Amino acid sequence: MELLDKLNWRYAAKAMNGENVSEEKIDRIIEAARLAPTSSGLQPFEIIVVKNQAIKEAIRPVSWNQSMITDCSHLLVFAAWDTYTEERINKMFDLTNEVRGFKNEGWENYRQMLLSNYPQKDAEENFNHAAKQAYIAFSAAIIAAAFEGVDTTPIEGFDPAAVDKILGLREKGLKSCVLLPIGYRDTEKDWLVNLPKVRKSTEDLVTVVE
Ligand SMILES: Cc1cc2nc3c(=O)[nH]c(=O)nc-3n(C[C@H](O)[C@H](O)[C@H](O)COP(=O)(O)O)c2cc1C
Numbered sequence: 001m002e003l004l005d006k007l008n009w010r011y012a013a014k015a016m017n018g019e020n021v022s023e024e025k026i027d028r029i030i031e032a033a034r035l036a037p038t039s040s041g042l043q044p045f046e047i048i049v050v051k052n053q054a055i056k057e058a059i060r061p062v063s064w065n066q067s068m069i070t071d072c073s074h075l076l077v078f079a080a081w082d083t084y085t086e087e088r089i090n091k092m093f094d095l096t097n098e099v100r101g102f103k104n105e106g107w108e109n110y111r112q113m114l115l116s117n118y119p120q121k122d123a124e125e126n127f128n129h130a131a132k133q134a135y136i137a138f139s140a141a142i143i144a145a146a147f148e149g150v151d152t153t154p155i156e157g158f159d160p161a162a163v164d165k166i167l168g169l170r171e172k173g174l175k176s177c178v179l180l181p182i183g184y185r186d187t188e189k190d191w192l193v194n195l196p197k198v199r200k201s202t203e204d205l206v207t208v209v210e
Pocket residue numbers: 010011012013014066153154155156157158178197198
């Protein structure tokens with residue numbers, strides 16, 4: 001199947017059947033998220049993979065009681081940095097130097113530019129910027145799952161503060177921003193499964209400037 005066939009096949013599953021997704025597939029889906037591009041390469045987020053059924057049960061009531069939370073195989077919680085700190089920025093720049101094995105003046109100047117800008121900003125503004133980066137990885141995971149023939153439901157319908165509490169995220173300087181149950185669609189129970197995909201036309205989406 002071509003990628004576009006798979007993207008047409010995927011949809012936001014409204015019911016999942018509890019079937020387990022293999023760890024190999026989950027690993028490849030997470031790897032796609034890890035490889036996603038981010039602003040300045042900072043990857044300012046973490047991904048919590050919830051396999052524990054009791055934790056899923058605790059998250060469901062604070063997620064509009066959406067059944068996919070408990071009927072999925074793995075629940076991914078995308079949690080962004082609560083702010084940008086010098087330590088966090090330096091860690092990623094140091095990693096780049098370590099992996100590439102050299103220091104580059106331009107890169108070091110860029111580091112100083114970020115250090116003199118980001119940590120001083122309002123934490124909420126920084127979190128919002130970090131959350132945008134998390135969404136890029138989230139999107140990569142959705143596409144990778146479709147590629148694997150695995151269903152997902154992107155979920156913003158939840159109480160982030162409650163999920164943060166259940167997972168102890170604030171103590172780690174993280175705030176949840178979006179959830180992704182991964183599993184298999186329940187074709188009997190899902191009202192959406194056979195309905196056509198609705199998207200605006202390319203003409204309405206795209207303006208070409210020649
Ligand atoms: C960021 C985001 C948050 C969403 N939150 C929810 C949600 O809480 N519950 C739900 O059932 N669907 C949710 N959706 C699914 C969208 O409604 C769905 O992706 C959209 O209608 C397009 O349909 P499709 O994904 O089935 O092609 C969300 C989608 C995105 C991208």
